[in-house]
Amino acid sequence: xxxxxxxxxxxxxxxxxxxxxxxxxxxxxxxxxxxxxxxxxxxxxxxxxxxxxxxxxxxxxxxxxxxxxxxxxxxxxxxxxxxxxxxxxxxxxxxxxxxxxxxxxxxxxxxxx
Amino acid sequence: xxxxxxxxxxxxxxxxxxxxxxxxxxxxxxxxxxxxxxxxxxxxxxxxxxxxxxxxxxxxxxxxxxxxxxxxxxxxxxxxxxxxxxxxxxxxxxxxxxxxxxxxxxxxxxxxxx
Numbered sequence: 001x002x003x004x005x006x007x008x009x010x011x012x013x014x015x016x017x018x019x020x021x022x023x024x025x026x027x028x029x030x031x032x033x034x035x036x037x038x039x040x041x042x043x044x045x046x047x048x049x050x051x052x053x054x055x056x057x058x059x060x061x062x063x064x065x066x067x068x069x070x071x072x073x074x075x076x077x078x079x080x081x082x083x084x085x086x087x088x089x090x091x092x093x094x095x096x097x098x099x100x101x102x103x104x105x106x107x108x109x110x111x112x113x
Numbered sequence: 114x115x116x117x118x119x120x121x122x123x124x125x126x127x128x129x130x131x132x133x134x135x136x137x138x139x140x141x142x143x144x145x146x147x148x149x150x151x152x153x154x155x156x157x158x159x160x161x162x163x164x165x166x167x168x169x170x171x172x173x174x175x176x177x178x179x180x181x182x183x184x185x186x187x188x189x190x191x192x193x194x195x196x197x198x199x200x201x202x203x204x205x206x207x208x209x210x211x212x213x214x215x216x217x218x219x220x221x222x223x224x225x226x227x
Contacts, residue, residue, distance in 0.1 A: 042221070043221050100161050
């Protein structure tokens with residue numbers, strides 16, 4: 001069974017800092033890996049999706065990398081802002097189970113002004 | 114606009130009642146999913162569907178059932194609600210192995226059984 005672990009569980013940083021969120025998974029036979037953002041009481045917003053054949057994806061201040069063989073991904077957030085405060089979820093999918101996602105517990109990020 | 118809709122947004126209901134959580138998507142995606150999320154915990158897959166007339170149970174044992182009669186509609190039903198069913202339920206859809214590969218989530222239904 002795929003296990004997804006996210007470190008740290010919580011993070012508080014002052015505005016403007018660059019930060020790294022970590023994700024590891026136990027089964028490297030993934031189809032893709034996706035990073036989501038979840039605001040309190042809300043659904044999930046997709047941030048970045050990396051196919052298993054790719055090494056990284058970038059969108060604005062966000063950069064996600066994937067090392068499939070070692071079962072690791074990182075999400076890099078540059079120049080953090082208070083609006084970045086949310087829970088960040090890492091999820092991996094396999095081609096069986098209808099490409100369903102396995103999620104980590106998330107990293108709760110607080111960016112203080 | 115392509116989107117996925119869940120209703121109701123919040124529901125408080127008594128023990129023993131039958132409830133149906135609605136989920137509809139406008140993107141024509143074949144794959145649809147139901148996840149359950151307790152506060153502070155990860156999302157767990159409870160049901161998924163490859164397409165019309167296809168439903169499968171997920172990793173987390175659930176007393177709920179689902180149906181997929183139309184591509185756009187994937188309702189979840191609890192025949193007899195119990196306090197242990199109190200949770201947030203999130204519906205999602207994707208094109209699976211077809212580009213652009215992405216997943217879209219609804220805003221969720223927060224269910225409280227009293």
